[in-house]
Amino acid sequence: MNSLSTHVLDATSGSPAAGMRITLSDTDGTSLGAGVTDRDGRLRDITGPLPEGVYRLVFATAEWFASRAIESFYPEVTVTFRIPPGDGHFHVPLLLSPYAYSTYRGS
Template identity: 60%
Template structure:
């Protein structure tokens, strides 16, 4: 099973580069990365078993670097891996006062 993510800044219509992301399970960090110039982390990890995980996006750091005040200092997305052999993609659409996510492919 592999995991990737992609962050888009809805206020600019551009990829959100430089967003720090951590992946945890049961409160323990299992992987970390920073989005690239295209707002992506192509492979955050390639070795996950079935279970519940949390992706934490440091939105405060992202917005502060752009001198923008936001409402959400972080976005945490909890998701469950049930297909241990499948690729999981978790995109985040971000703005200072709202966000959305979905299971990508």
Template identity: 60%
Template sequence: MSLSTHILDATRGAPAAGVRVRLAAVDGTELAAGVTDDDGRIARLAATLAEGDYRITFDTAAYFAATGQQGFYPEVTVTFTVTDAGRHHHVPLLLSPFAYSTYRGS
């Protein structure tokens, strides 16, 4: 099982590069961290995760400030459940200053 993510800035129509991302257990223990690349991706935020619940948090405030945008959400946290530890999990984020959405990617 591995975990990846990517962020698309819907307002700019471009990948969101340079976003700090943290992966944590639901009790808040940080498990991994990274920064999105020029394509808005972190190809391997975690190499292995056991079955259970996790939180991935995107530092959107710093990204909006760096791109000259005024955002409403200073961070976005997505809580998800790993039910098959042998399967790859992908958590994408579609972002704009006043809205966001996510889904289970492949």
């Protein structure tokens, strides 16, 4: 089975996005897990082992920026990704600013 983690960095301050709420769901919208990033902006082991399939991570970006009195353009960022057959670890980082974001498959 596969494991999943994420890491959120605030590109405007160059620091981890600690305290961001993140949810994991399948494509039907069924919630599979949730959590909040730690002080290093990481959320490890969002859920138990995941079989192959398509999943969504939803980052509560507007809520996070609002808690810092920063206006932002995106109310949330949704990253949809595919876990292929086989076993492995999948890491989905998010680089974030109030008006842009970027993601990639990490290691």
